Amino acid sequence: MSKSSKKKSMGGWSIEEARRLYHTERWGLGYFDIDDDGYAVCRPGSDNITTSVRLTDVVAAAREMNLRTPLLIRFQDILRHRVHTINAAFEKAISLYEYRGSYHGVFPIKVNQLREVVEEILKAGELHKIGLEVGSKPELFAALALQEKPDSLIICNGYKDDLYIRTALMGQKMGKSVVLVLEKLEELDSIVRVSRAMGVKPVLGARVKLWSKADGKWAASGGENAKFGLGTVALLKLVKLLAKFNLTDCFQLLHFHIGSQVPDIFTVKKAVQEASRYYAKLYKLGYPIRWFDVGGGLGVDYDGSRSKNDSSKNYTLQEYANDVVYHVAEVSNDEGVPHPEIISESGRALVAYHSVLVVEAFGRVIKSNELEHGTYGEQEHDFVSELIELRNRLEASGKMETWHKAKGIKEAAQSMFNIGILELEDKAKVESLYWEISQSVVRDFEDRSIEPEEIRQLNENLSDQFICNFSVFQSLIDHWALKQLFPIMPLQGLDRAPELEARIVDITCDSDGKVDQFISPSARLPTLPVHTPQATGPYLLGFFLMGAYQDIMGDMHNLFGRVNEVHVFLDPDEENGYYIEEVIDGTSIASVLDMVQYDEKSLVQSIERQVNSAIRDDLVKPSEGMKMLADYIRGLSDQTYLSF
16 A cells, blocks of 8 residues: 555545545546545536546446446536637647747547547637648548548658548548648659649658657657658658759648657757757748647657656646747748748647546455465464574564565475475465564564565565456557556545555456556555445446547557547536437447457357257257347347456
8 A cells, every 4th residue: 555545544534535645636637536535526617617527426327327437437518628728728838929820730530530539629619710630541541531621631650651642632622631641752743743644733741750759658650760761861852852853832731740748848949949840941941831840749648747757747738838839930030031821730638638537446356365364273383383483573673674574484395295205284374474464574674764675576476456348549549558557546446545456357358457656756565555345336447538540549459449438528408518429339249349350140050059059969058048149139239348
């Protein structure tokens, strides 16, 4: 158990202590909090709306609709609020620095391609002329259908083939503002060939490779060695080719990207300064660049540390907007060129906050179960006798020294067991006594300011494991692959101190299916403070800030599909101040099997043949066989996760 939770469990407890323990005020951004009764709540509306939605109430309402956990809750009002907040920050910066251009955001739909998410962003962003960014053919096909406003951009990044180019130009012929961004020089030949065949003059952009490079998990996506973009030499070749093809006036957008989740504002400053010089020099060469696209990178403070940690950022949204606007203006003024229209592709900062994954902890792996506080006889094995003696004089001797001796005895016992000398009963007694001594040693360090590494590791080993009904690989892919931190906390019972420390494990058949790093302002913690689950109801945990990438990037590991999903909207006319507008059922067993080429009809036919064979061989009765077949068919329509 963390020092904070241990300390308070011995004395008083308050909601403020719960807020500090789970750091809600630091990462929640006003959207998430704990109410006076100890429930996790969401306040998804604008700054002047105080409606609080208990997450447990949404789960209960979903259960009435026959939707089980794991459950993804989308607060669509947060999406609206994020759109307005980001635009307001840039508008304030434009006014502050007397910027003579405008700002427009584009949403990179790779961050969350779900139709309802994209539609809500476009609806909220109509007044701001928000556009879309795509990086593949399927994304472009979706964007063309959804983005109907001719004054809102569709920016086409990524490598392109003829169909990609042709489809983008089709959108342009329909009156849409579609920009084809060159990622490599060779793409220009294809664009020229296809555009001439279609009789349309393309609107072009170019991604420039900057010397500036970000820190963090995604640093490799920027810098001189990035896989996308044109270096200075290639950029000069491009402009010469544009002149050759009489397309100089088509070059209207300059783009750069320094990486996702940029933690340090100084990286942003340097990148914007450098890219602004490229813009100014190109403009002075006679290329009428209109849009200056700063790409993505606007970070989210997942761990609440407000630092340069990979899962945090050391700047505010307003500081980010101020620095972008200021440095573009400063370079433009210095070079004597017009202030361009600023574009940003801030996807993570837009959608991360709006979704929460709720999972149920349905089981525990308890280390303390290995402790048997029984009686011991006079004729015990030497190892057992030695450990009993160490335990009995534990308080009178140095606990660390005693634990080291106990650890040595345990290791010696294991060696003897391996060669067949030590019996099972004696091995069990050794282990029980060892863990009893270990618990006492860990407790001795609870209130100390310095905790040795081996004690920290021992504390982790003594922690429980909460078995939760979800898949890390499907719903928490960045944690598994990149050790990205996400805020996690219980959804109820927060009016009392947690009694336990636990790691979270999923139901997949993979040892990596676990969460064993948790947020803290100072360091990653190996365990999460939790309560002892009660028999009165499910113990629910919330995984917060899940809206960016996690919804869409999960694989089909163990054939666990998408989870159940509900979309929540505020409405003052509703009794609870909100309603569930849309329900999306999780993936069925038949559906995930179909994705890996198992035909439902063929599966049923195979089972039917086998059941009939079992009936003929008198292995099952006909009535039993028919029930087995019916259960199999019915089971195919069930969802992939466990049912409780």
